Amino acid sequence: METQTRKFEILRYRPEEQSEPEFRSYEVPCMPDWVVLDALNAIKDDIDPTLSHRWSCRMGVCGSCGMLVNGRPVLTCAAFVRDYEGTIRVEPLSNFPIVRDLVVELDDFVHKIQSVKPWIVRKLEKDVEQGEYRQSPAQLEEFKQFSMCINCALCYAACPVLASEPDFVGPAAIALGHRYNLDSRDEGNAERYDAMHGHNGVWSCSYANECSQVCPKHVDPAMAVNQAKLTGALQWTGILPKKSMT
Amino acid sequence: MEVIEHDILLVGGGGAGLRAAIAACEASPDVSVGMVSKLYPMRSHTVSAEGGAAGVARDDDSLELHIQDTLKGSDYLADQDVVEVFVDAAHKELTQLEHWGCPWSREPDGRVSVRFFGGMSVKRTWYATDKTGFHMLHTLFQTSLKYDRIVRYDEYFATRLLVRDGVCRGVAAFDLRTGEVKCFLGRAVILATGGGGRIFPFTTNAAVKTGDGMSLAYRAGVALKDMEFVQYHPTGLPGTGILITEASRGEGGHLKNKHGERFLVEYDYGVGDRAELGPRDMISRAEILEFEAGRGLRGPYGDYVHLDLRHLGEQKIDQRIPFVRELARNYVGIDPVWEPIPVRPVVHYMMGGVDTDVDGATPGVEGLYAAGEVACVSINGANRLGSNSLPECLVFGKRSGEAAVAYASQGASEGPREALVGQAQAEEARLDALRHKVGGEKIAQIRRELNSAMEQGCGVFREEDSMAACVDSVRQLKGRYADIGIGDSSRIFNTEIVQALELGNLLDVAEAVAVGALARRESRGAHTRRDYPERNDADYLRHSLVRFAADGPRLDYRDVTITRWQPQERKY
Amino acid sequence: MSENASPTPVAPARPPSGFPLAHARYRNYVLFALTSVFMFVGGVGLLLGVRALGQGPEAWAQYLDALGHPAVLALSLAVFGFSVYFTLRWMWIGRKIMVGRVGPVPGPPIPMAGLGLGGIALCFATGIGVLLLLGGVL
Incomplete structure (x- = not known):
């Protein structure tokens, strides 16, 4: 060639x-x-x-x-x-x-990922000997897309909000928190509420949709952030319950 | 010099490293873990594993069957006691990952799905579409974030194990960000740095797979075991070496030559009726023989065959192996729904590695453990079965994490630390000198020559002369490596220094591979010699052990552990 | 970003390239943000009307006169235009974030993707119709 x-x-x-x-x-x-x-x-x-x-x-x-x-x-x-x-x-x-x-410099990005508690939170953990949690393909489908994030941080580079509000938790981290909230095995959305719906959380997003434009894995973080707004609002009003381990 | 202390030190943060870190935290409520990794953990090469992870999950399967398949796949070079331990734990570890949130693909009734894989006699490979490694790594990384006691040192490059009186008590590593060398002290050190596939030019392995941990252990006095066994994966994209998962065959894909024949079926390559579901070593050999018979297709990167998925249909492809479609479209401009994908054998995995026992402990150096591809424990023998490596990372990551905690809590004597810090200071001086090193050789040039020597000498088919030439070339390159010049003397994020150190590691690993290969005068698993085409159990049903010595590697052998399964002819 | 002291000197973060006006995407976004100004102006206009109504028929007549002024007409038109743009874009978001749920166990997400431009236009027309009905025009 x-x-x-x-x-x-x-x-x-x-x-x-x-x-x-x-x-x-x-x-x-x-x-x-x-x-x-x-x-x-x-x-x-x-x-x-x-x-x-x-x-x-x-x-x-x-x-x-x-x-x-x-x-x-x-x-x-x-x-x-x-x-x-x-x-x-x-x-x-x-x-x-x-x-x-x-x-x-990526350390701040990794801290933001960590801030939404991206792990399964449960009241009672099942023993391995008892086998897997059952999860239907439909329940899997509900969060699967948001679990595809590779943490490449392209969405952070594209986000106009982050340009003026560097403390915004940002698209990838919120999508990840949302992913765990939507997981049928998880009971910890109350634990994530402060990080996701606090001062630097979802409400900083003004839906420029740039994150979803550049996402190489079609995670559509803008969708996650804005779905999380709806869920958060409904939880704030009490219409939707907050699941908590405590 | 800054001295950082933890109970357990991990070098590497991929699948095995993260699993070990979590296991250590769970084993003891107050253990502190320092994780030194040359990249952010979620970048580790576990991320690229696609097809799945094996673990007995169904009624038609049994531990016995998984053991038999693994042993047969290994061409009976695996240690049978270790394989039993592995198979017994594998499915539990995969369930544990499920509990931690891994998005395994599911059956309509909510159970985890399993699929066929090469060399596995029943469906037992758990998968998360065809991004299994990605999902496992991110699940482990995210789960590890809940432990404050896991302190990460991301983008720190470990350059030396600190060993005193035969006991490993730490590691010297430099912070890429500042260039500063730090002395990490711990009661036990676990290596989880992955393999060294980058000794070859055409590989699925990421840039970071430079055999760092192998070289660290080797230089600290631990043997490298079974290094001659290098797995070629039969389906890599020509040119880039990007992996097209074995799951594409597990789901029913066919390999075809230029006449459109399913050559594995129509010509006898020993793969048997199951053809495309044969083990990787055999299918890779079959492809090369097809090329030699003139039945391959010709492309700019040499011969190739076709992986035909068209009969699976768009829906199944999108549902089961979407990443294959994405990769084929992006990198070769081919949509597998409509066209076959060009593929050829590509270096994928090293069965060999740091000699360890079933708990990951290295004989010879106390307090040092290894798990994952860096280690050879050995369950893979002469040929690893696809989907056994991900559970290997989990099972032996966990075991070594727990064993390291047990060892550390025995209260091994602290002893004076001056000697250890002194070693780290010597390392600092060495790196300072390296940064300003003047010399006539170029890193990239030596790396290219090393790659081509390995490809010519230690490819799919091997012969005495070419292997001997390869050993010579590697030795000469080692000599020339002493004369490299460094163009970048800066401290902050100096990737040229990283490349120089990685090249040193690659040379160590390459030499061990070539020396081991030359000495093994038989064909077994992935080590196939044209001059010795038969397996020779009488002389070589033994692990090779390569030990470091200043004047060149020393070779030694150890018998394979045989318990209940006598070696048989390997027929599929 | 919010990191404290960096261990090595860094060059400050740079804004996304070409922001805010270089690309059509960015311009759309800025336009969307700008709708808030006009909706605010429109809201103030309505409040002034309410106040005029409370001050008696004379003030109300003056208010109606002012509404007929060409500049105010132009402004009202702009407010209307921005409101339409805001609504369209809001609906565009809405169809993505609204997730169908049946029973206690959430089903798969049903983003209102089927709701195309036609659907949005229909919602919009219905809304205008209801307003007109309430306003006694129809």
């Missing part, structure tokens, strides 16, 4: 040498079936070893390689070079502080 040389503009930031991020250009010979991540690796291997970026599975499921390509948050392992015309601009995810080059 013939390679074709493509121009990449990559936002570089090396805090030990630069005070501010700036773009640097690279000419990269690309194979026709390359994804943007392949080009980044080619730069790292053969052109400039100082480029830092995260990646791992390169099949769209580990969630490491989210970046902005021509301004859109994408998984670079699933963004084909051939689908872009002219110069390709690669930047770290928006709405996250930049640690270095294309690497952003």
